[in-house]
Amino acid sequence: MASAFDRIADIIAETSDVPRETIRPESHVIEDLGIDSLDFLDIVFAIDKEFGIKVPVETWTQEVNSGAAPASQYFVMENLTKRIEELVAAKSGG
Amino acid sequence: MQLEYFRMIDRVVSVDAGAITAEAVVPEASPVFEGHFPGHPLVPGVLLLETMAQAAGYLLLARLGFARMAFLIGSKELKLRRFVRPGERLSVTARLVHEGSGYSVADAAITSADQRICEVREMKFSLQDFPAPELAGTMRAQAARIGLGT
Numbered sequence: 001m002a003s004a005f006d007r008i009a010d011i012i013a014e015t016s017d018v019p020r021e022t023i024r025p026e027s028h029v030i031e032d033l034g035i036d037s038l039d040f041l042d043i044v045f046a047i048d049k050e051f052g053i054k055v056p057v058e059t060w061t062q063e064v065n066s067g068a069a070p071a072s073q074y075f076v077m078e079n080l081t082k083r084i085e086e087l088v089a090a091k092s093g094g
Numbered sequence: 095m096q097l098e099y100f101r102m103i104d105r106v107v108s109v110d111a112g113a114i115t116a117e118a119v120v121p122e123a124s125p126v127f128e129g130h131f132p133g134h135p136l137v138p139g140v141l142l143l144e145t146m147a148q149a150a151g152y153l154l155l156a157r158l159g160f161a162r163m164a165f166l167i168g169s170k171e172l173k174l175r176r177f178v179r180p181g182e183r184l185s186v187t188a189r190l191v192h193e194g195s196g197y198s199v200a201d202a203a204i205t206s207a208d209q210r211i212c213e214v215r216e217m218k219f220s221l222q223d224f225p226a227p228e229l230a231g232t233m234r235a236q237a238a239r240i241g242l243g244t
Contacts, residue, residue: 038167041197041218048194058196 004051004088005081011046015039025078030071053087095119095145097126097137102145103152103186106242111190114153116240118145118184118204127180137178142212143169146202150188150217152242154198157190160234162221164198170216182206196221 002010005025012029013020016039029035035043044055060083063069073079095102095118107115120137127135147166154164178184188202197220203213224230237243 041167041194041220045192045194045197045199045218048192054193054195056195061196 004085005077007050008047008081008084009077011050012043015042015046023077025076025081027077028072029075029077029080031075047084051084051088053084053091055084055087095121097121097124097141100144100148101236102141102148103240106152106240107185109153109156109242111157113187113189114149114156116149116152116186118186120178120180120182120184122180124180135180137182139172139174139212142174142178142204143172143214145184145186146188146204146212146214147217147219149186150190150200150202151219152237152240153188153190153200154219154221155233155237156242157193157198158221160230160237163224163229163233164219164221166217167197167220168218169214172212172214174212175210178204178206178211184211191216 009020009023012018012023012033012035016033016035018033018035023033027033029040041057044057047053047055060069060074064071064074074083095104103116103118105117107117109115126138126141130136130138151164151166158164183206185205186202188200190198190200192199197218200217200219201213201215202217204211
């Protein structure tokens with residue numbers, strides 16, 4: 001099976017107008033890839049379905065807006081991938 | 095239905111955690127029909143979409159205990175199969191497809207006398223705090239009017 005990064009990058013490319021080859025581990029989905037909030041919600045819906053999880057976007061957004069966490073923690077591709085992997089592991093009890 | 099006031103749902107027939115069925119009767123006369131279209135009155139397709147969105151919206155409001163508002167932010171596919179004329183009695187159904195963090199997704203359809211009229215897939219709603227207290231009160235009043243417990 002493809003890596004979590006590749007699966008997420010494929011979803012972003014299929015859901016938005018971002019060319020797949022421009023999506024790299026260091027890419028910031030908002031600042032580098034130009035994903036807006038509406039497209040990001042479509043991406044989250046696709047990730048929820050693909051991985052069978054519920055990405056806690058509201059909590060992430062609150063943490064970033066309050067300064068409790070840097071945006072890069074959730075919105076840089078390699079970190080986003082880690083967060084998704086953590087959610088999958090938590091769901092499976094692993 | 096009061097098309098000009100965007101009151102699209104007349105009565106909730108049934109509702110559970112994942113689905114709602116409602117009734118909507120198209121009025122014989124409405125200012126909307128003066129423009130859409132002169133001599134050939136039809137319910138605009140966008141108002142059929144609005145009707146399906148409102149049914150799904152009431153389902154989500156009930157799930158949320160009227161603590162937040164559901165705002166339509168997109169849909170994947172809309173099919174308008176036939177015209178809807180004044181006086182028609184419509185059955186509107188909506189089904190929750192996915193409940194995410196701060197958003198929900200629903201499918202919906204309208205039939206009349208078991209004939210398919212229109213469907214929409216994957217309507218997405220942003221779930222937000224009510225931006226104004228009077229809106230929260232209005233939604234509760236509207237829900238009570240159509241028989242949806244608050």
